[in-house]
Amino acid sequence: MLASGRRDREIRSVNGKLHLFLRGLLGTLALLVLAAPAPARADAAFTQFIASLWPEAQAAGVSRETFERETRGLEPDYKLPDLALPGRPATGAGKQAEFVQVPADYVREATIERLAAEGRRLMQKYQPVLAQIERQFGVPGPVVLAIWGRETDFGRYTEPHDALRVMATQAYAGRRKAQYRTEFILALKILDEGVVPRKAFRASWAGATGLTQFLPSDYFAHGVSLEGNAHPDIWRSVPDALASAAKQLADKGWQPGLRWAYEVRAPANADCTLGVPEVQRPIGDWVRAGFQPIGVRLSAAELAQPASLLQPEGIYGPSFLTTKNYFVIKEYNFSDLYVLFVGHLSDRMTNPQPFATPWAASTQLRTSSVEAMQKHLAxxxxxxxKIDGKAGMLTRAAVGAYQKSAGLKVDCWPSEGVLQSMGAAR
Known part of the structure; x- marks a missing residue:
């Protein structure tokens, strides 16, 4: 009996210790559960918005199977720029290099030379394709190669975002909802047609996709298959991508046989406020006013061509007389620096000479400062x-006009000194 009682007490002791251990373990687990982050909740409003787009997708010819497959589990990416979210600070426009770098940094000589060398190699590799493109669309091979080189480094660069997610987010919360609503539907149509798999359907934050960077609407408006594919493949077919870029330029008014621009040496008394697209004169008139073309002899036909003055750094750095084809390239990307890069790169594939006038050591004001300057000028x-914080042609000319009225040196460059002068005026 004594042995039995002692055994019972030992069992009760063990059970008690086990009970205390289990209670402690459960408490610890409870604390861990409470401390763990809650699983991300689906954005119900976004999901509902996407579902509401089915009738538009159906009208565009997208199958229900594709719509359900591609939108299942789709979530917005609120880290994208250019969004306007209720209750949150605006994310602002994307910091594209074309609008935040000075020309010397954007049109960097080492980069131009590297891409030009690769472009010369590709001119040989794709010579029959480029010849066919020029016969069909009137756009020289070096120009479409330069677009490919600028946009994706000849296919070496892969865009970081899922294209469908970008279009959906911008359509739901972007500043241009109506535009991206259409782009989202057309992105679904691209996937429905099986042109490119979803994993290869990558895009920039603004939705540009493919080797030569088209929005879905551009793809359907200008896409062409040089290889005879059922659908143009601008993601994996170099001939299709280059031909589509050429067709886009041709559709926007490209003139065969016309240069994009001529570098000129501006006279010392040049009025930089004339550097706007609206001021067009025959090149011969500019030459008679003292703007001397560098490195070329112009024919009578060239001298008769209308051109605008472009001075990307105001009176500093190189000056150019730009033709209609300059502004056609600008419709591909609305940036003077982009057009300068593409145009100069295309020239360098056949002529090794850099710009005759070097870029000046200027500094670029912050976007917010340029925006404040634009508001004051307005x-x-x-x-x-537009009040967009981008120091384009019209902003530079307006700065020059302000400098005239304020008795400042007229250089048409948005500098800190001009901004301070405006501050004092206010």
């Missing part, structure tokens, strides 16, 4: 374009 009636 209040004075000197500027009537």
């Amino acid at each position: 209040r004075l009636g000197l500027y009537g374009d």
Whole structure:
């Protein structure tokens, strides 16, 4: 009996210790569960928005199977720029290099030379394709190669975002919802047609996709298959991508046989406020006013061509007389620096000479500072374009007009000194 009682007490002791251990373990697990981050909740409003687009997708010819497959589990990417979210700070426009770098940094000589060398190799490799493109669309091979080189480094660069997610996010929360609503539907149509698998359907934050960077609407408007594919493949077919880029330029008014621009040496008394697209004169008139073309002899036909003055750094750095084809390239990407890069790169594939006038050591104001400058210029009636913080042609000319009125040195460059002068005026 004594042995039995002692055994019972030992069992009760063990059971008690086990009970305390289990209670402690459960408590610890509870604390861990409470401390763990809650699983991400689906964005119900976004999901509902995407579902509401089915009738539009159906009208565009997208199958229900594709719509369900590609939108299942789709979530917005609120880290994208250019969004306007209720209750959150605006994310602002994307910091594209074309609008935040000075020309010397964007049109970097080492980069141009590297891409030009690769472009010369590709001119040989794709000579029959490029010849066919020029016969069909009137766009020289070096120009479409330069676009390919600028956009994706001849296919070496892969865009970081899922294209469908970008279109969906921008359609739901972007600043241009109506535009991206259409782009989202057309992106679904691309997937429905089986042109490119979803994993290869990559895009920039703004939705540009493929070797030569088209929005889905551009793809359907200008896409062409040089290889005879059922659908143009701008993601994996170099001939299709180059031909589609050429067709886009041709559709927007490219003139065969016309240069994109001529570098000129500007006279010392040149009025930089004339550097706007609206001021067009025959090249011969510019030459008679003292703007001397560098490195070329112009024919009578060239001298008769209308051109605009472009001075990307105001009176500093190189000056150019730009033709209609300059502005056609600008419709591909609305940036003077982009067009300069593409145009100069295309020239360098056949001529090794860099710009005759070097870029100046200028600094670029912050986007917010340029925006403040534009608002002040608008209040004075000197500027009537978008308030976007980008120092384009019209902004530079307006700065020059302000400098004239304020008795400052007229250089048409948005500098800190001009901004300070405006601050003092206010």
